[in-house]
Amino acid sequence: MMRIILSLVALLGLVLPTQAGADPADINAAARGVVRVVIIGSDGSKVFPVSHGTGFAVTPTRIVTNAHVVDDAATNSTLRIGVVPSEGNDSSFARLVAISPRNDLALIEIVGDLRLPSLTISGDTDRDSGEVSAVGYPMNVDRAQGLDLNDILNSQPPVKSRGFLSGARPSRQFDTILHTASIARGNSGGPLLDGCGRVLGVNSFGAESGGSDAEFFFAVSTKELLPFLKANDVSARVNALPCRSLADLDEAERERLEAEQTAARTEMAARAEEQRSKRARVQLEAELAVQEERENAMAIAAVLFLLAAGCGAFAWSARSSSAEYEYDEDGDADGDENYSSARSGAEPKVIIGGTLAVLALVGGLAAWFTRPGLDAIDRRVNAEMAEGNGEEDDPAMTGSASGTGAMVCTLELDRSRITGTPNQTVEFAWGEDGCVNQRTQYGFKGGTWSRLFVPNEEDAVSVNRYDPDSKTFRTDRYLLSRSAMAKARAARGQYSPPKCGSDGAAGKLGDMQGAVTALLPENPNERLVYSCEVKGS
Known part of the structure; x- marks a missing residue:
């Protein structure tokens, strides 16, 4: 029991x-x-x-x-x-x-x-x-x-x-x-x-x-x-x-990322299957179209060759009929009047028939040699698959989708650990070089954009991070003792952040901030996660 x-x-x-x-x-x-x-x-x-x-x-x-x-x-x-x-x-x-x-x-x-x-x-x-x-x-x-x-x-x-x-x-x-x-x-x-x-x-x-x-x-x-x-x-x-531990928050974040990755893989598989189905359909349509065009071209060439042969035979026949009149032994042709009449009537027929024969022959050869080959099938399939997928139409190439420009960010309660009373929204303008509002440079190190703040009026260190790809803004706040804050302020006082636009500003600041982050505890007291979108979108 x-x-x-x-x-x-x-x-x-x-x-x-x-x-x-x-x-x-x-x-x-x-x-x-x-x-x-x-x-x-x-x-x-x-x-x-x-x-x-x-x-x-x-x-x-x-x-x-x-x-x-x-x-x-x-x-x-x-x-x-x-x-x-x-x-x-x-x-x-x-x-x-x-x-x-x-x-x-x-x-x-x-x-x-x-x-x-x-x-x-x-x-x-x-x-x-x-x-x-x-x-x-x-x-x-x-x-x-x-x-x-x-x-x-x-x-x-x-x-x-x-x-x-x-x-x-x-x-x-x-x-x-x-x-x-x-x-x-x-x-x-x-x-x-x-x-x-x-x-x-x-x-x-x-x-x-x-x-x-x-x-x-x-x-x-x-x-x-x-x-x-x-x-x-x-x-x-x-x-x-509710009071949530960072361990619970991290576990929920891992589950969220896994769910997003699973959804992305499922979407990619669906898109790949859709592409395969589309290619098979386009391939069949291209094969039928090319085969039809080849057959039409060969039929046209055959007709033109027959026309050229007929016109050539007509011209040859006209020329032969004008040559039936023989000359006398004294050099005069038999029947001068009939000869002249026959000859004058045959010459236009020879010219017309010969010209048409040549044109038909050239057209037939052109139709034959310009008929689409089997390699045209692949070209048409590739062109059809690429249609509508040009880089200029790819939203990932636009500034708004890449997380640049004026952003408005909203606090996500389910992804945050909130011990105080933070702002519900944060607004800023993000530049591709990590410059915020055209005046505050963010550092770049280890694939992460960040800016560290050590105020004199508050015993707290804040580390702001922004991910332009996911358009996620995060603030980690460390509530330190007076002695710890004194050390953080001293370390912060050892460097001056580079100005926006200066040579290598992001990388330099990323290295400079390491002196302060090395003094921080392993985990922050507060983590605020914001989801951002282009302002006005």
């Missing part, structure tokens, strides 16, 4: 879809925007931390946390709010923008130069299962490391813990999510993330376990968070698409 049960379980595992596990790269990328929120006091001569919680960026300068994390600062003007990022030494003060004790949410804004990567909020408000991650700064970990309150003012990476959603469980005051990703004091205000690093909720409190029961924790759901942000004029990044 146990074997039967195990077999059924294994079968269900094959049949039922599984939820993709959290991608560490996506959780790490989201953790870049998670900060320690510190309540700071002062005794007049020095400042000191009073308590701390966690928060996360929803814009480069605005941070969400729990109301109970900043409640003391909201009610005590002598206390200030500090923000300590996970990397770097640019801690900053923040001001309270809004606080909502009803659903334990608060919004603070950085007042210094610190800028943070914004987290994306999941738009799937009805999800109640799957793996999740909690990110924050639990106090028990600080104590275990021997950190005191002064140490928490220094940048440190947040703690990540995994668990599972246990279903929606509205509390008496607000909508919450129940989960098992461990949190403790200090985690309050930190994000609860799905497998793609998108915010599912704001960690708020835990259930008392009594020392023996399983521990459960509560996060303020996005049903509360999104209206709170909207009420405070925050345009957060929201993504309601």
Whole structure:
């Protein structure tokens, strides 16, 4: 019986879809925007931390946390709010923008130069299962490391813990999510993330376990968070698409390519069979036509030869009749009058008959020697098969079909891994030399056109690729840590991209970009695939 049960379980595992596990790269990328929120006091001569919680960026300068994390600062003007990022030494003060004790949410804004990567909020408000991650700064970990309150003012990476959603469980005051990703004091205000690093909720409190029961924790759901942000004029990044792993995406892409190749082979086989059928039909028609033309030419030649013979016989007969008159011994012809009359009447007949005989003979010879030979069959078949297939009519030879000119590209959701809120369309003008919009040169290496972007205002490296043959535009985005971005920016600063139209620009840039791509992780955090077509088509 146990074997039967195990077999059924294994079968269900094959049949039922599984939820993709959290991608560490996506959780790490989201953790870049998670900060320690510190309540700071002062005794007049020095400042000191009073308590701390966690928060996360929803814009480069605005941070969400729990109301109970900043409640003391909201009610005590002598206390200030500090923000300590996970990397770097640019801690900053923040001001309270809004606080909502009803659903334990608060919004603070950085007042210094610190800028943070914004987290994306999941738009799937009805999800109640799957793996999740909690990110924050639990106090028990600080104590275990021997950190005191002064140490928490220094940048440190947040703690990540995994668990599972246990279903929606509205509390008496607000909508919450129940989960098992461990949190403790200090985690309050930190994000609860799905497998793609998108915010599912704001960690708020835990259930008392009594020392023996399983521990459960509560996060303020996005049903509360999104209206709170909207009420405070925050345009957060929201993504309601399913979370897909790159492995799933690559497998789907392989299946798509195989299907396309199978369809192409089937189409080629059908076209080849069609060509064979057409050639057989054209061959038969050409053979019949050439045979008919040969027979007609030979018949015409025979008729002309007979005509030439008849005309020749007529001319010879006329000439012979004029020669029947004999001369006398004295040199005079017998019957002078009859002779002259006969001779004058025969000469035109000889001329006409001879001329017609020559013309008919020449025409007959021409008809005979110009009759189509058997090699005319092949020439006619080749000409018929080539008709309509000239290179000038081949769409593959036109600029639009080869992916050049002004292009408009549409995001293909089923081929993309989207963790943020990308543009739905992209427009650009592509030149045969890899020049975009007549000003941005793309590099060419390994059969691929690409351009790498390392912005100073965002901690992300983007690699854009375009395939003119398939008219596919792709962007791979790598969400890097500050230290990794510093290295990427340094490598990028070592070269200046060649200008469009300069000698060997594409090949040179393809080699230059290798210094940056060598620093990137194996897989991107986000892959956006666009299908392009000629603008206005």
